[in-house]
Structure formats: structure tokens, C-alpha cells
Amino acid sequence: MQNFINEFTLNFIDDNRYQYIIEGFINTLIISLFAVLVGIAIGFLVAIIRSSHDKTGHMKAGNFLCRIYLTVMRGTPTMIQLLIIYYVIFATVNIPKVFVAVVAFGLNSGAYVAEIVRSGIMSVDEGQFEAGRSLGLNYRQTMQFIIMPQAFKNVLPALGNEFIVLLKETSISGYIGLTDLTHGGDIIRGITFSAFMPLIAVALIYLLLVTGLSWCVSKLERRLRVNER
Amino acid sequence: MSGNVLLEVKELRKDFGDHSVLKGISTQISQGEVVAIIGPSGCGKSTFLRSLNLLETPTGGSVVFEGNEITAPGTDVNKIRQKIGMVFQQFNLFANLTIQDNITLAPVKLGLMDKEEAQKRAKELLERVGLPDKADAYPAMLSGGQKQRIAIARSLAMNPDVMLFDEPTSALDPEMVGEVLGLMKELAADGMTMVVVTHEMGFAREVATRVMFIDEGVICEENAPQEFFQNPKNQRLKDFLSKVL
Numbered sequence A: 001m002q003n004f005i006n007e008f009t010l011n012f013i014d015d016n017r018y019q020y021i022i023e024g025f026i027n028t029l030i031i032s033l034f035a036v037l038v039g040i041a042i043g044f045l046v047a048i049i050r051s052s053h054d055k056t057g058h059m060k061a062g063n064f065l066c067r068i069y070l071t072v073m074r075g076t077p078t079m080i081q082l083l084i085i086y087y088v089i090f091a092t093v094n095i096p097k098v099f100v101a102v103v104a105f106g107l108n109s110g111a112y113v114a115e116i117v118r119s120g121i122m123s124v125d126e127g128q129f130e131a132g133r134s135l136g137l138n139y140r141q142t143m144q145f146i147i148m149p150q151a152f153k154n155v156l157p158a159l160g161n162e163f164i165v166l167l168k169e170t171s172i173s174g175y176i177g178l179t180d181l182t183h184g185g186d187i188i189r190g191i192t193f194s195a196f197m198p199l200i201a202v203a204l205i206y207l208l209l210v211t212g213l214s215w216c217v218s219k220l221e222r223r224l225r226v227n228e229r
Numbered sequence B: 001m002s003g004n005v006l007l008e009v010k011e012l013r014k015d016f017g018d019h020s021v022l023k024g025i026s027t028q029i030s031q032g033e034v035v036a037i038i039g040p041s042g043c044g045k046s047t048f049l050r051s052l053n054l055l056e057t058p059t060g061g062s063v064v065f066e067g068n069e070i071t072a073p074g075t076d077v078n079k080i081r082q083k084i085g086m087v088f089q090q091f092n093l094f095a096n097l098t099i100q101d102n103i104t105l106a107p108v109k110l111g112l113m114d115k116e117e118a119q120k121r122a123k124e125l126l127e128r129v130g131l132p133d134k135a136d137a138y139p140a141m142l143s144g145g146q147k148q149r150i151a152i153a154r155s156l157a158m159n160p161d162v163m164l165f166d167e168p169t170s171a172l173d174p175e176m177v178g179e180v181l182g183l184m185k186e187l188a189a190d191g192m193t194m195v196v197v198t199h200e201m202g203f204a205r206e207v208a209t210r211v212m213f214i215d216e217g218v219i220c221e222e223n224a225p226q227e228f229f230q231n232p233k234n235q236r237l238k239d240f241l242s243k244v245l
């Protein structure tokens, strides 16, 4: 027990080392939150362009660009994307690393969100679409009021899962020298040379975050399910 | 019964790839008419009906609705569809919306009514179809017959000039067919112009003002129900009737 207290003090209390964890935690939260928002925005946009193309045959150029984007984002490792965005694309400009990470993880997540949402749109019965159009609603109105709400509900579990993956994937942010939660823990390990405490602490915090996120998603799911018996 | 011509169909053709489904259909539908369309499965009844509101794009011929050729390029189909109601075999109620919102969505979003007006109208329509207590229910909570009555109410909310029905009772359990046919009968009695694809020969005989037999992509025979059923002339119609009656 005494040993535990000593270890704890060494890793978190001495020199206020807990602040590495706090800083990392905050950065991880900021990166994840904004990357999710960017991912949702890109993902819905791409999904709408792609399924509109499938349904109406319009937007050929848009569909083509989207497919290139999807192929690249899903065909290369996230870490390489992060490194390229940091060291190549933003090499000459001086912008905060957190911003770089948001861009990288947001772009990456957008590709997965896009395909999830597109599958959700396709899973909505064609009759729903026809009923909307037969009443005189135009394509956009039918999508907005009838198809998208149902698609969103259908893919909510998959989206929740994608956000959990994203949250955990931000743990590679250390590779561009950013103090995220993982990197924060690792800094402590480098100073104190004890692995157990900082790594377990970091793991527990991720676990807590993921559990909280899952809880929120399933609560939202239940609320959206009122229209089924 | 012979009011103004509402719909005029001229040499209507529809091909799916090299499969020619409609091979030149010409007919007129006048205000107040109730036209029942019968024919063997796969003969193109749905395709014909869906061509009338351009859910299918015809590959040839024309459809003129209230004097406007709606098959002409540049037609505002959304505007046209507001006046042509459609009721589907599978009901297609909006699963994400309450019954009231199902009924009010289109009139409100299309700017035809404000929200209160639309809700008042929805209430009246729910009374009319006999489901006044279902306003806040969701489609998944209703029986098939109830769903179809709501689907009819949703169409009526747009005050259409004509209503298209594609086998409205074919997906229903037998005990629910009556409630939907009864409602359609009331609509007909109120003077609604209706085009009904159906397998219900009783409905065609009693309610329709004209029955149309489609086979192999053409209208083989059309006539007033009495004559149509008692004195069919076309051989394929005779064969068909001998099987279904």
C-alpha cells in the first residue's frame, strides 16, 4: 500500500506532473470533439452527393471527387495522413498542432461517416421517397424531412461506433509532437521511468470517455426509437 | 358523369431497357369518373398508373393533365403532383412522423396552409377516415387497414383533383379490406375522380364507372362495369374473367 502511494505521488503529485494528464485530456477532448463535427459535416455532404448521384444521375463530377476522397482516406493509414498534413501540407505555415490534428482526424473520419450515412440512406425504403415525391415535395424536401431523419436513426449505432474509434485514434497525435492524453502519460513515464501508473491512468481515462460516449449514443438511440413500438 | 376531361393519355409507351411494358395506351379520364384497371400480374398496370404522375418517365406518347402536357420537357412535376394524389399498396406512411405530421407535412412545407390550418384539416380528415384518436400515434402502431386510411387522408390533405390507387387493398389482411374499400366508395360518392388498379372485382363492378382491362401493354377492352362483366368481347378478357370470377 505504501508502495502504491509512493508511486502515485511520484507520477502525479511531484512537480505537479498530473498537469501533463490534464493538458493531454483537454487536447484529446478538443481534437475528438471538433474532428467529429468536421467528420459529420464532410460525411453528410459526401453521402448526400453520392446518393443523389445514385438516385438521379446528376452531380457526376461531385460524385467522382467524392470517390477519390473516399479511396484515399480509407486506403491509407491514419497516421500517414496525419504526418502528411502536418509535415507536407501545413509545413510552411505556423498553425497550432491541435488545429492540424482536427483537420487530419476530421478528414479521415468524414470518409467513414460518409459511407455509413450513405448506407443509411439506401436502407430507407424506396416507397418513402416515392410517397414524398407523389405529394409534390421536391427532391431536397423529401430527403430533408423524410429520408435523412430515418437514415440517421438507422445508422446511429454505427456512427457512435465510428466516434469511439475516432476518439481512440487520436492517441497517435503524439507523432506530431502534440500533447494528447496518450502523449501526456508517456511524458510522465519518460520522467519517472515507471510505466504502470501513467499508462494505466491513461487507459482508465479513455475507458471512461468511451463508456460515457456509448451511454450517450444509446440514450439518443432510445429517444429516437419512440416511433417504433 | 361526363365532366371535363381531366387526364388525356395519348399513345403512352414505356420500355424498361428492351422490355416494352406499355405499347401505346390511349384513353381519357373525365372529372368524377372512377376508373378501375384490371389485368394479369406484370401486364403494366402499376407502370401505367405511375406514368400518370410521372413516378415513371414514359418513353413515348403524352399525358395531358388539366390541359397541360405534363410529359413535355420543362414541366414543373412537383406542381402537377400536388394535384394528383397517390395511394400505394404498401401505404408508405412516413415512418419518422406522427400521423398528424404525415398529413400536414406536404401542405405546410409546400406553403399551401399554415400550421394551424393544416392541423385543423388533419383533424377533420382523421374524423372522416374514422381514426380521430390516432393523431399522435406513429405508423408502426397502426394496423394495415388503419395505415391505408391514413394514407388516403394524407393524399386528401392536398385537395387533389384526381387520386391514383395502386392495389390499395392487396397488402391487407382480408378482414381489413372492407374498411378501406368502404372509404374509397365514400370518396367516389363525393365525386372524387379516381383511377384504381385493383383485384377487387366487386369494387370494380359496384363502384367504378368504367373498367379497363390491360394486357400485354395495351388496353384490350374498356367499358361500363355492367357491360364489361356481363358481355366481355375480348378473348383475353373472357379468359381472365373466367379465372378471377
Ligand SMILES: Nc1ncnc2c1ncn2[C@@H]1O[C@H](COP(=O)(O)OP(=O)(O)OP(=O)(O)O)[C@@H](O)[C@H]1O
Pocket (backbone or CB within 6 Å): B016, B019, B021, B039, B040, B041, B042, B043, B044, B045, B046, B047, B048
Ligand atoms: N423499374 C423497373 N425496371 C425494369 N422492369 C420493370 C420495372 N418496373 C416494372 N418492370 C417490369 O414491367 C412489367 C410491368 O410491371 P408492373 O409493375 O407495371 O405490372 P403490374 O401489372 O402492376 O403487376 P402486378 O399486378 O404484379 O402489380 C413487369 O414485367 C416488370 O417486371
Ligand SMILES: [Mg+2]
Pocket (backbone or CB within 6 Å): B045, B046, B047, B166, B167
Ligand atoms: Mg402493380
